[in-house]
Amino acid sequence: MSEIITLTRNNDFRRLYAKGKSFASGVIVTYVMKNRTGNIRFGITTSKKIGKAVLRNRSRRIIREAFRSISADLKPGYDLVFVARGKTPYVKSCDVLRSMKKELKEAGVLN
RNA sequence: UGAGUGGGAUAAACAGCUGCGGAUGCAGUGCCGAGAGGCCGCACCCGAGGAAAGUCCGGGCUCCGCAGGGCAAGGAUAACGGCUAACGGCCGCCGGGGGUGACCCCAGGGAAAGUGCAACAGAGAUAUACCGCCUGCUUUGCAGGCAAGGGUGGAAAGGCGAGGUAAGAGCUCACCGGCGCAGUGGAGACAUUGCGGCCAUGUAAACCCUAUCCGGAGCAACGCCUCACAGAAGUGUAUUCAUCUGCCCGAUGGCUUCACGAGGCGGCACUGAGCAGUACCGGCAACGGGCUGCCAAGAUAGAUGGCUGUUCACGACAGAACCCGGCUUAUCGUCUCACUCAUAAA
RNA sequence: GCGGAUAUGGCGGAAUUGGCAGACGCGUACGGUUCAGGUCCGUAUGAAAGCAAUUUCAUGCAGGUUCAAGUCCUGUUAUCCGCA
Numbered sequence: 001m002s003e004i005i006t007l008t009r010n011n012d013f014r015r016l017y018a019k020g021k022s023f024a025s026g027v028i029v030t031y032v033m034k035n036r037t038g039n040i041r042f043g044i045t046t047s048k049k050i051g052k053a054v055l056r057n058r059s060r061r062i063i064r065e066a067f068r069s070i071s072a073d074l075k076p077g078y079d080l081v082f083v084a085r086g087k088t089p090y091v092k093s094c095d096v097l098r099s100m101k102k103e104l105k106e107a108g109v110l111n
Numbered sequence: 112u113g114a115g116u117g118g119g120a121u122a123a124a125c126a127g128c129u130g131c132g133g134a135u136g137c138a139g140u141g142c143c144g145a146g147a148g149g150c151c152g153c154a155c156c157c158g159a160g161g162a163a164a165g166u167c168c169g170g171g172c173u174c175c176g177c178a179g180g181g182c183a184a185g186g187a188u189a190a191c192g193g194c195u196a197a198c199g200g201c202c203g204c205c206g207g208g209g210g211u212g213a214c215c216c217c218a219g220g221g222a223a224a225g226u227g228c229a230a231c232a233g234a235g236a237u238a239u240a241c242c243g244c245c246u247g248c249u250u251u252g253c254a255g256g257c258a259a260g261g262g263u264g265g266a267a268a269g270g271c272g273a274g275g276u277a278a279g280a281g282c283u284c285a286c287c288g289g290c291g292c293a294g295u296g297g298a299g300a301c302a303u304u305g306c307g308g309c310c311a312u313g314u315a316a317a318c319c320c321u322a323u324c325c326g327g328a329g330c331a332a333c334g335c336c337u338c339a340c341a342g343a344a345g346u347g348u349a350u351u352c353a354u355c356u357g358c359c360c361g362a363u364g365g366c367u368u369c370a371c372g373a374g375g376c377g378g379c380a381c382u383g384a385g386c387a388g389u390a391c392c393g394g395c396a397a398c399g400g401g402c403u404g405c406c407a408a409g410a411u412a413g414a415u416g417g418c419u420g421u422u423c424a425c426g427a428c429a430g431a432a433c434c435c436g437g438c439u440u441a442u443c444g445u446c447u448c449a450c451u452c453a454u455a456a457a
Numbered sequence: 458g459c460g461g462a463u464a465u466g467g468c469g470g471a472a473u474u475g476g477c478a479g480a481c482g483c484g485u486a487c488g489g490u491u492c493a494g495g496u497c498c499g500u501a502u503g504a505a506a507g508c509a510a511u512u513u514c515a516u517g518c519a520g521g522u523u524c525a526a527g528u529c530c531u532g533u534u535a536u537c538c539g540c541a
Contacts, residue, residue: 044412
């Protein structure tokens, strides 16, 4: 039985940026790395480049919603970080879902 | 009808399913953790803004010694009267400026307390005599008088007209302006009337002077708890040191400097300078009082998303983070109230 | 949360107490020197209008004070930095 944990520490994010594999599309960038906990751990990055607070919140919500609908089909034991890009707050969540699916399949995390 | 001025309200709406955060009630005392603590089920309710923003002011709250005295230094404000917990805010009013008008704008104290600066131009810039005008003489000029006219400049010794004179000049007079004194009105700024009388430019968003006000730091404040650690250097009992800066006095403390890990809870959402309404009372108004109703975000990587359907004007600026009162800035529109001008009609 | 700094041609970077802004260097273009290139020397170089003389607009942006603002004041935008 695996559970979903939110990444909070800056350390974890740094480790993923440095050592994780990355997959990119126009709306989202995904960093993937195996961990030994047996759980799925994920985090979302929305930098100030995206825009003001409203746009950053919007990006985060869309990504979280896409992740929620896909999370049942994930293999356990991975750390994931999703980075929003400039376009992200202006697209619909199904677009994010599509590219997230594609990137996770490429990474081999998807069942 | 057109053009405009000043306020106010609103911030797409409705339905269904699902997802997220929180309060309350009920229940197992089940699960996780070394511990402080945390998590899980069901029901029902609530869940961003007019600016939540900028952090420009004023408070509350907390700690620093509960906040002391004097002189400095620094900062803020600036007609007058009021409102307010307070304010650099608001209301009223005065003065000045703009607009045909509704109305709008003004850092709006002091330049005879002192200092500085005013480039270039110009004869001369706080002082003067270049061209001039007038008189006299020994007449290509010299001496004396004058400051009206010319020219320069942002600014040239109140303005304009008349009298006056050798030529001129507030030298005299009328009007205007400004200054001083007195009277009247007003709570006051001030207005107005009378008399006297006319030498001193501008700049204080230059230094400065006057009046009033200001202790510092901030919720990563601060308090409590759990596990871990209990170290190194310096001062030597008060003439030193610390408490926002300097000096003096006073007070308190006994230590000061460096090092000081990981985590949890409270603070924190609460009856509060509270919010909404009002055919009520006082006040021109800001506002105060009365009455009625309500107590409905509270996260901690940070809650509002997704899908479906319908409608329209097709949706701007934009996300609470300790809490209030303002100011400023951003903003697609829609509705509404009062008023002004023009035209037409009555 | 608290606090500070900066913004000037294509680039770097001057401009004393407010008083002629675009100094100076780099770059670019043209010309000269050379058989050729480099070096070196000279001229031009913010934008718009105009044949030209010249005029207007230009110090991040919007206002204000002043006779006069890159400089002083207020608001605002962007960038950078410090402390906890």
